Amino acid sequence: MKKRIEEKKDKNGRIIRHGRPIPFTYEELLKWMLQKFPGAISGLFPNGRIQCRYCKELVDCLTAAIDHEIPLKRGGDVGLSNLEAISRDCNNYKGGLTPTEFIALRNWLAGMFCDAARFDVEGRLKKAVKLAASVNWSRKSKAKSIPK
Numbered sequence: 001m002k003k004r005i006e007e008k009k010d011k012n013g014r015i016i017r018h019g020r021p022i023p024f025t026y027e028e029l030l031k032w033m034l035q036k037f038p039g040a041i042s043g044l045f046p047n048g049r050i051q052c053r054y055c056k057e058l059v060d061c062l063t064a065a066i067d068h069e070i071p072l073k074r075g076g077d078v079g080l081s082n083l084e085a086i087s088r089d090c091n092n093y094k095g096g097l098t099p100t101e102f103i104a105l106r107n108w109l110a111g112m113f114c115d116a117a118r119f120d121v122e123g124r125l126k127k128a129v130k131l132a133a134s135v136n137w138s139r140k141s142k143a144k145s146i147p148k
């Protein structure tokens with residue numbers, strides 16, 4: 001995370017991600033995290049746990065993934081109001097879908113398949129999303145390393 005912070009900043013010192021300055025500071029992000037996970041400081045879990053809105057898994061500040069509710073590629077805001085804490089599995093699985101689309105996909109799978117088949121299909125989709133993300137990251141890294 002520190003490397004990302006040092007990567008790009010605008011003239012006002014704001015971190016640049018996806019071509020846009022992040023409209024909050026690191027301290028504001030920490031405050032947001034503490035509001036999401038009220039037991040995080042005291043370590044009094046499960047008080048610091050919340051339920052993933054999609055799969056209902058209990059996650060804490062160490063096991064949750066911070067997701068852009070509306071994906072940045074779909075025009076989502078880069079501010080704190082567009083962040084939500086969900087399970088890592090759901091974050092990987094959701095990819096570039098909006099919450100409505102992701103819920104529709106999950107409901108469609110639940111209606112089409114028995115539990116065993118649905119878990120199998122969901123597992124394959126999660127692997128495909130992870131693979132696509134790693135290939136995309138690899139391409140970006142190679143593109144950056146090519147001298148102009």
Ligand SMILES: [Zn+2]
Pocket residue numbers: 052053054055056057086087088089090091
């Ligand atoms: Zn989940």
